[in-house]
Amino acid sequence: QSALTQPASVSGSPGQSITITCTGSSRDIGGYNYVSWYQQHPGKGPRLIIYEVSLRPSGVSDRFSGSKSDNTASLTISGLQTEDEAQYYCLSYATGSLYVFGPGTTVSVL
């Protein structure tokens, strides 16, 4: 049972912006600025797209952005493209030097 919650699915049309939320508690998301986001296409491993709430690793498109408010972190994908269809997972650092993943959100491009 994940301690974080994400919507099961989010969809949008090409060119639109969508936002995926990840809600936790003061013991994880609310207590630290250490939320990261991962994109996973079928049959592939997860790929880091945002770390420490809003930082993008080298090579990740600036169409991906992250933010956080209280116990909820958000990933926004702007200018939605067909290649953005994938599963998206949040990961938060938590009290006790632990990490916890969210259950994942399926992004569909209509």
Next chain:
Amino acid sequence: QVQLQESGPGLLKPSETLSLTCTVSGDSLNDFYWNWIRQPAGKGPQWIGRIHTSGRSSYSPSLKSRVMMSIDTSKNQFSLQLTSVTAADTAVYYCARNLGFGVSHWGQGMSVTVAS
């Protein structure tokens, strides 16, 4: 560019101990956290634990009683042991390295099946 590669047995019987090794190339292990993460088929990833080159480690509370990690900087390897496996431990196992508090570099993943 750092690369990680998991190795170990892909098939285990219930009650056996899973032992996986991650070999790191392209960089040293020094001063990073090294993680093990698993993903059952059709489900999301589960963080198993991490170990620092200093030897400090932390594990998921749900697995803590069965997990042990070790690190060998001379071989550029780190390892996972998971005891008393059951079918619920069947998954793809990834080794991975941190970038800050994110997990940036992942191995290709190793499929592990527990079956009698």
